[in-house]
Amino acid sequence: MDGEQVVRMWTFLDPEADNGRSKALKQMIETFESENPGIKIVVETQDWEQMTPKFFAAHAAGNAPDIIWCIMDEMGAALDLGALEPLENLFLKDWTEEEIADIDDSFFNFGVRDGKHYQITHSRNYMAMYYRADLFEEKGLEVPKTWDEFIEVCQALTEVDSETGIQRYGFGQAFNVDKVDPQIMTSLLLDTQGNLFTDDGKANWANAAGEEALQFQLDCITKYGITPEAAVNLTGEELFTEFAAGKYAIITGGAVRVPTVRADVPFEPSAVQLMLYPSADGNGNSPSTINGWCVGVWSGxxxxxxxxxxxxxMMSPESDELWVTLGGQLAIRKSTMEKLGDFYEDPNNRYLTVVADGITNAGWPQPTDYPVSSWKNDLNRAAQMVMVDGSSIPDALASVAKDFDERNGG
Structure with a gap:
C-alpha cells in the first residue's frame, strides 16, 4: 500500500519453521501487522553465528536491517560502534515506573551506557547441563553437587545401553571451534577467580586456575573415560544430535534448546531435564554464562x-506469554511469571525454574566495557592444541590468550 513502512529484521528464527519460537514470532508479526496496517515486518533469517559480524559490516556500509538480534557476546562491540539506538529515544521514554519495574533485571540492564538502554534480551539463555532423568532414576543416582560426585555419576552412566546397544558415555563435550558453546572449564574458572578477563579486558586464563580447569576438562577423556576422544572435533550442534540419539547421559548446552531437544528424542521427552553446574565443595553451584539475543534498533x-x-x-504482556508457553523461553516480565504460576509448576516445565535459579544465583553476564570476541572459540582451540597437536596446557592457554588480546585490542 502507498506509504507503507517496511521494517527489515535480522534474526536466526524463521517464522515459517515448525518450532515453538518461530511459531510464536509468526503470531506476533501477524498480530502487529493487523493492528498497524501501515507497517510491514520483513524477516530476513540469518545464520546465527554469522549474523552479528554481518550486521557490523552492514552498519559500516549503511545498509543494515532496522532491527537486529545481536548475540550477547558482541554487545560491547555493537555499543562501541554506535550501531544501536537508545530505546529511550523510541518507546521507553513513554513508559511508567511500574512498567519499567516489570522488566527491570540484569538482562534489561545489560549493556547500559550513560543511563541509556539499547536492547531487550530475547531467547534468554543459560549454560546448564542436560541430563537423562530416566537413566538417573534407573540407576538410583542423584544430581551431583560436587565435581567429584559428577565424575562418579558419569562413570556409572558410561556403558553399553542394554536396549539400543549404543556405547553411551556419561558426559558429552564438544571442542570444535564452529558453533561453539562454553565448556566446563569456563565454570571452573569462574568459580575460582570470578571472571575470564582482567579489568582492562585482557584474557585471564593463562594461569594456574586456567591450567587446572583445562586439565579437568580433558581428564574427562584421558583419565576418567566418561567423554569420548571424538569430542575434540565435535561441534555444539552435533553434540545435541548425539545426545538425542542416546550417546550421552549428560551434556552441556544452552537451556533455550530444551523444547527442540525434547522434540528430537526417541525416548520419553520429559526425561530431558536440566541441572546446574556442580561446585568444588558442593556449597552452591559454579557460575555459568548468561547469554541471549540483544534485540535492538539500528541507529541508522x-x-x-x-x-x-x-x-x-515483541515484549508486550501478550507476546511474553507466547514466548513462554509456545516458545518454551524464560519470561521477560515479572508479571508473566506470576500469571503463569501453574505453567511453571508443571513437571514438564520444571527446567524453566532451574534456569531462573541459575541466572539469579549462579549467572555470569559477559562484560560490555570492552570487546570479548570469540573467547569461547579460543578456549576450545586450546583443548584441541593439547589433544591433537600435543601442546602443553600452559603453552596452549598462553597461545590463545595472546590471540584473544591481539584480536580484541587488549
Missing amino acids: SKVKEAAGKFVEA
Whole structure:
C-alpha cells in the first residue's frame, strides 16, 4: 500500500519453521501487522553465528536491517560502534515506573551506557547441563553437587545401553571451534577467580586456575573415560544430535534448546531435564554464562519509530506469554511469571525454574566495557592444541590468550 513502512529484521528464527519460537514470532508479526496496517515486518533469517559480524559490516556500509538480534557476546562491540539506538529515544521514554519495574533485571540492564538502554534480551539463555532423568532414576543416582560426585555419576552412566546397544558415555563435550558453546572449564574458572578477563579486558586464563580447569576438562577423556576422544572435533550442534540419539547421559548446552531437544528424542521427552553446574565443595553451584539475543534498533534506520514499535510489541504482556508457553523461553516480565504460576509448576516445565535459579544465583553476564570476541572459540582451540597437536596446557592457554588480546585490542 502507498506509504507503507517496511521494517527489515535480522534474526536466526524463521517464522515459517515448525518450532515453538518461530511459531510464536509468526503470531506476533501477524498480530502487529493487523493492528498497524501501515507497517510491514520483513524477516530476513540469518545464520546465527554469522549474523552479528554481518550486521557490523552492514552498519559500516549503511545498509543494515532496522532491527537486529545481536548475540550477547558482541554487545560491547555493537555499543562501541554506535550501531544501536537508545530505546529511550523510541518507546521507553513513554513508559511508567511500574512498567519499567516489570522488566527491570540484569538482562534489561545489560549493556547500559550513560543511563541509556539499547536492547531487550530475547531467547534468554543459560549454560546448564542436560541430563537423562530416566537413566538417573534407573540407576538410583542423584544430581551431583560436587565435581567429584559428577565424575562418579558419569562413570556409572558410561556403558553399553542394554536396549539400543549404543556405547553411551556419561558426559558429552564438544571442542570444535564452529558453533561453539562454553565448556566446563569456563565454570571452573569462574568459580575460582570470578571472571575470564582482567579489568582492562585482557584474557585471564593463562594461569594456574586456567591450567587446572583445562586439565579437568580433558581428564574427562584421558583419565576418567566418561567423554569420548571424538569430542575434540565435535561441534555444539552435533553434540545435541548425539545426545538425542542416546550417546550421552549428560551434556552441556544452552537451556533455550530444551523444547527442540525434547522434540528430537526417541525416548520419553520429559526425561530431558536440566541441572546446574556442580561446585568444588558442593556449597552452591559454579557460575555459568548468561547469554541471549540483544534485540535492538539500528541507529541508522530510516524507520526507527516503526522498528521500535515492533521491538516493544515483541515484549508486550501478550507476546511474553507466547514466548513462554509456545516458545518454551524464560519470561521477560515479572508479571508473566506470576500469571503463569501453574505453567511453571508443571513437571514438564520444571527446567524453566532451574534456569531462573541459575541466572539469579549462579549467572555470569559477559562484560560490555570492552570487546570479548570469540573467547569461547579460543578456549576450545586450546583443548584441541593439547589433544591433537600435543601442546602443553600452559603453552596452549598462553597461545590463545595472546590471540584473544591481539584480536580484541587488549
